[in-house]
Amino acid sequence: MIIGGACVAASTGQTLDVVSPIDGQTIADLPNASEEDVHAAVAASRSAFDNGVWARMAPAARKRVLLTWADLIEKHALELAVLGVRDNGTELSMALKAEPMSAANTIRYYAEAIDKIYGEIAPTDPSTLALIHKEPVGVVGAIVPWNFPLMITAWKIAPALAVGNSVVLKPSEVASLSVLRIVALALEAGLPEGVLNVVTGEGPIVGRALATSMDVDALVFTGSGRVGRKLMEYAAQSNLKRVFLELGGKSPHIVFDDTQDLDQAAQSVVAGIFRNSGQVCIAGSRLLVQDSIHDAFVDKIVALTQEMRVGDPLDMNTQIGAVSSAEHLERVLATLEGVESIETGGKPMLQETGGSYMQPTIVTDMSADDPLVRDEVFGPVLTVSRFTDEADAVTQANNNELGLASGVWTSNLGRAHRMISGLRAGVVHVNTYGGADNTVPLGGFKQSGNGHDKSLHAIDKFINKKTAWIKL
Numbered sequence: 001m002i003i004g005g006a007c008v009a010a011s012t013g014q015t016l017d018v019v020s021p022i023d024g025q026t027i028a029d030l031p032n033a034s035e036e037d038v039h040a041a042v043a044a045s046r047s048a049f050d051n052g053v054w055a056r057m058a059p060a061a062r063k064r065v066l067l068t069w070a071d072l073i074e075k076h077a078l079e080l081a082v083l084g085v086r087d088n089g090t091e092l093s094m095a096l097k098a099e100p101m102s103a104a105n106t107i108r109y110y111a112e113a114i115d116k117i118y119g120e121i122a123p124t125d126p127s128t129l130a131l132i133h134k135e136p137v138g139v140v141g142a143i144v145p146w147n148f149p150l151m152i153t154a155w156k157i158a159p160a161l162a163v164g165n166s167v168v169l170k171p172s173e174v175a176s177l178s179v180l181r182i183v184a185l186a187l188e189a190g191l192p193e194g195v196l197n198v199v200t201g202e203g204p205i206v207g208r209a210l211a212t213s214m215d216v217d218a219l220v221f222t223g224s225g226r227v228g229r230k231l232m233e234y235a236a237q238s239n240l241k242r243v244f245l246e247l248g249g250k251s252p253h254i255v256f257d258d259t260q261d262l263d264q265a266a267q268s269v270v271a272g273i274f275r276n277s278g279q280v281c282i283a284g285s286r287l288l289v290q291d292s293i294h295d296a297f298v299d300k301i302v303a304l305t306q307e308m309r310v311g312d313p314l315d316m317n318t319q320i321g322a323v324s325s326a327e328h329l330e331r332v333l334a335t336l337e338g339v340e341s342i343e344t345g346g347k348p349m350l351q352e353t354g355g356s357y358m359q360p361t362i363v364t365d366m367s368a369d370d371p372l373v374r375d376e377v378f379g380p381v382l383t384v385s386r387f388t389d390e391a392d393a394v395t396q397a398n399n400n401e402l403g404l405a406s407g408v409w410t411s412n413l414g415r416a417h418r419m420i421s422g423l424r425a426g427v428v429h430v431n432t433y434g435g436a437d438n439t440v441p442l443g444g445f446k447q448s449g450n451g452h453d454k455s456l457h458a459i460d461k462f463i464n465k466k467t468a469w470i471k472l
Helices: 035-050 059-075 075-089 091-116 148-162 179-190 201-214 225-235 262-278 289-305 324-333 388-397 413-422 457-460
Strands: 015-019 025-030 126-138 139-143 167-172 196-198 216-222 240-247 250-256 286-288 340-345 361-364 381-387 405-409 426-428 463-471
Touching: 015 035, 035 139, 035 167, 035 196, 035 201, 059 075, 059 091, 059 148, 059 179, 059 250, 075 091, 075 148, 075 179, 091 179, 091 457, 126 413, 139 148, 139 201, 139 381, 148 167, 148 179, 179 196, 201 216, 201 225, 216 225, 216 457, 225 240, 250 262, 250 361, 250 388, 262 289, 262 381, 262 405, 286 289, 286 388, 286 426, 289 340, 289 361, 289 381, 381 388, 457 463
Parallel strands: 139 167, 139 216, 167 196, 216 240, 250 286, 250 405, 286 381, 361 381, 405 426
Antiparallel strands: 015 025, 126 463, 340 361
């Protein structure tokens, strides 16, 4: 782990095996931190924040450190991508862009924003000067998942660091290796010791200790709703720290019969669910197809799915890599028990490798209330349902407790805008799926969470607004 700028083992000496989903082999071990280790990391962050070594550094100087860090990440991109792929099974062809390169670009984005964030002067009576200062909140706890550890880590910590906070980072025990490496690169770039600390270990211990700490001022998390609820409970039981949650989705992907290019739509649907073995928060896992084209469109996506290459994620020709772990593969397969309407897939594969691989799966004719349609599977499973008209599509799409993302295919501009208005989701893609960059926010509606990652809006999570009321 990295605490106070030093590489340290767990205080108990305990470790966790790192098992690669590529072949089931143990490739490393991680410190399995205790509450004592978390407290040490929080103390290091608090000390760094209070002494102002980073928080009171000139914004232009903080910018230079972050830009140097981004350059180092880009320089080591292949190393970082391979390290992450061996850890979590994402196909390398995707990981190179989605992990180190994405993280570098995110850090650059917030580095460039640092010296462009101004305070305000309120329009008060001329006898009073009212100033609104923007200050860092203090110590931020960040808990990140295993599916895109570098990309999501950057979303969480880059804006927090940019405005002067200190951070304690807890990566997933399933995907910590690349995160540890970029934190080491941050120190190499000149980030002061103690400003960014990383603690590895089990969520019920490390995550709980972070969330209950009286010295953590804000907590950001991407993961399951079950854990998100626990974190809010812990915040209430401790210091009422602000908590921002991104809790996944069950995103509808809607195809109308007036879609200009159904082949393009089919390719987008398949990529939108099966990249990274479906282990993507915004994955378009619920396909809704208008009645008149349903059967023909299902034939298209089944054919495309059966052509996809599943295999070793370190092979650049692989289109679908490994499921993150043997345990997660079992959970995904369990969701298909008793399901009869599987058009393709539904079984484990490449078992002779020792790795965790699954056939990409398409299921049709399921009830809207079936758990497979209702709940996030977080695996390579697509459900397909029919709809009759625009109103029916909106009703079915919104019939879910989650609301992170969605997609609409239509050639009717008026319909596209009506769907954007009608869908209860934080992101609505039109005639594409999955496209975005750092200029736009990502956040969900309903039980998909609160707060936003990406864009300048993400900075709001990490600042306090202080009013100075001055009588002239």
